[in-house]
Amino acid sequence: MTRARWALIGLAAGAVLAVGAAGFVGPAGFDVPAGFLRWSRVLLGALAGGALAVCGAVLQSLFKNPLADPYVVGVSGGAALGGALVIALLPTAFGLLEAGALGGALLATLVLAAALVRAPAHRTGELVLLIGILINAFASALITLVKTLVDASTAQSMLFWLVGMLRYPAPTVLGALAAVLGAGLFVLLRDADRLNIVRAGDDEARRLGVDPVPVRRRALVVTAVIVGALVPVCGMIGFVGLVVPHLARALVGADHHRLVPAAALLGAALLVLSDAACRGLFASLGTELPVGAITALVGAPSLAWILLRQLRNGQSHA
């Protein structure tokens, strides 16, 4: 058995252990959910962490940029804007909030793809970051504008909704998220060989009989749908999609057959443990930290270390 397969087995065991252990970490003082409620939050963390890491791994490969993730390229920003507009203008029931977030994520992806369609291949990596910055700036400005136009309580609920944190989802929400993530993983794993080939460039893909356009389109739609489904449930959690794919690649290599499941398992384990730390470390203060803050605190220096290491070893990021 190869080293990469052992690493995958280790990651699977680690993810199960992390989920099991996190389910027993004490909650914050003022909010004492027990039983299923606490487990629902742990399972949400596993689904969200896995999904964000998979999206990051795929975006980094597609755009040949080590800094690409749903947050950076603007897909999360689009989802946030879509959801914020629903909070401001429409009732949030009947799935409208989720539809708004999904529509925003798809629209941001469409803008990204349209802007890159005529870009020369060697500039895609840098352009995707610039376009992501523009989408995020635009979305952020519009959200700020909307917040100033609505009443204080709506603005407050919008702000609360946007913070990246894990809450206590209903079983139906967990089931829906699991279904979306499962379908996304199925599509991405079925396309694993094609994603490996497209990563080497469009001409190389065509030489190997793969039309890169539908492969890229499928992967982008899967990413947008996953992010659009996640943002209404847990806001914008950064750095998981950025850092975890690098760690997964270091463990199992860049072949998407292994990279996608490895990123899912590692992302699940890390977000569940980060959230457990948020609940456990601040319990004595009667509060808890949003998990997005922990992922950013740990993620930023981790990413700097990974990139420096790759530069030193002359490795390609994707």
Add this chain to the structure above:
Amino acid sequence: MVKAMLELDRLRVTRAGRPVLDDVSLRVHPGEALAVLGQNGAGKSTLLDAVCGLLPLSSGTARLLGDDLAALSVADRARRIASLGQRPVAVALTVRERIAQGLYPVRGRAPASDPAVRAVAEELDLATLLDEPLSQLSGGQQKRAHLARVFVHPEARLFVLDEPFASLDVGKQDLVASALRRRTAAGASVLIAAHHLKTALDCTDIVLGLQRGRPALGPAPSATVDEPRLHRLFAPG
């Protein structure tokens, strides 16, 4: 009469309205190898990319065993033609995974454990490097891994290689030339663009010289191409 493996008839490719390849006609029969020679910018890579369907033809036709190449799908073309560009990207895969990608056009997947992967790695002296990351290898080793990705193709009728000898030492150039001869001996055809004249002439049957996108030498049998003709092809101006 034997059907030509590759038949180009008055091929013309334009870029931004200007011809970069014009009036190129040739025939390569099964078991034959053709070398395209010329200065930098003469149109060698353009010709090879056009044959591989990566560039649209402005006029003329390209046929493979009688079938119009422009009418074939991306997948159909890749099942019949194994090709490599001038500057393949060193993606973050192991040598084994990179070679296995050459099986994709026929198998619809890239199984790294396939015995054909090891066989072609041994043919190009890569067997000890199979599990090394491509990015950690020297330029010449990477080049051989990319070439192995081409040679592993189990059903290719035509091998199209742009500068297959670049970055290789003399011994490794001989390895690649031998691999090409084995493919032609098995009935496939070969089309290469090359700057390594001696090696290219040694392992091909026909030569086509290009100047500013137009034929300036041949197509002629390699054995008849002497130094004065090559000198004229590469003369400045």
